[in-house]
Amino acid sequence: MPTHTRTEVINKVNEIGVIPIFYHDDLETAINISKSCYEGDLKILEFTNRGIHAVEIFAELEKFCSSKIPDVILGAGSIIDPATAAIFINHGANFIVGPSTNPDVAKLCNRHKIAYIPGCSTPSEISNAEELGVEFIKIFPGEAAGGPNFVKDVLGPLAHTSIIPTGGVDTTEISLRKWFSSGVSAVGIGSKLITKEIIKTQDWDELKNNSQNLSKLIKIIRKK
Numbered sequence: 001m002p003t004h005t006r007t008e009v010i011n012k013v014n015e016i017g018v019i020p021i022f023y024h025d026d027l028e029t030a031i032n033i034s035k036s037c038y039e040g041d042l043k044i045l046e047f048t049n050r051g052i053h054a055v056e057i058f059a060e061l062e063k064f065c066s067s068k069i070p071d072v073i074l075g076a077g078s079i080i081d082p083a084t085a086a087i088f089i090n091h092g093a094n095f096i097v098g099p100s101t102n103p104d105v106a107k108l109c110n111r112h113k114i115a116y117i118p119g120c121s122t123p124s125e126i127s128n129a130e131e132l133g134v135e136f137i138k139i140f141p142g143e144a145a146g147g148p149n150f151v152k153d154v155l156g157p158l159a160h161t162s163i164i165p166t167g168g169v170d171t172t173e174i175s176l177r178k179w180f181s182s183g184v185s186a187v188g189i190g191s192k193l194i195t196k197e198i199i200k201t202q203d204w205d206e207l208k209n210n211s212q213n214l215s216k217l218i219k220i221i222r223k224k
Helices: 006-016 027-039 054-068 082-090 103-112 123-131 147-154 173-182 196-201 204-223
Strands: 018-022 044-048 073-077 095-097 115-117 136-139 162-165 187-189
Touching: 006 018, 006 044, 006 073, 006 115, 018 027, 018 204, 027 044, 027 054, 027 204, 044 054, 054 073, 054 082, 082 095, 082 103, 095 103, 103 115, 115 136, 123 136, 147 162, 147 173, 162 187, 173 187, 173 204, 196 204
Parallel strands: 018 044, 018 187, 044 073, 073 095, 095 115, 136 162
Antiparallel strands: none
């Protein structure tokens, strides 16, 4: 079961402003990714359900995080149905993220009092998701949905909406300034942070440094 409350998840997302997103079928690699992000001050992570043994890897990764780096809030992503969501919740997922919105997943997460971050790409989808009680909306795919301009336009009539774009967010200052200037609450970043080269070379110090630089950059951008 989750070790962090829904309120803790919401507060941590708002505090850090970025959710690193990753999947790997090797437990040691997944652990090293998590440790490096944690040591770089990125303490909320999304492990995606994108492989045959994703559940098993997630279960062991959650055990590691809860015992060795308990400050880390680990959630599960790419969840599209309640059965899969229940499995990850029972293995300790502290939040659930989906590429789409599933009302039954929302009900399940509400029953367990954990955060659900559903994927949306239109104002109607956003409104329908918020009626289900979600705090954050994942705009996916972020760039293809319209990018920062889409977010800015949506937040005109839907000013209360808290948006987290995923897809099309880079770690550069130019990219991050565009997104945060549009009004997003946080961003989701995957391979632009946890690159194939880092994983190939197992340069975990580089990932730690990149995570730390990203954390500092977002703090600077959000202050202005």
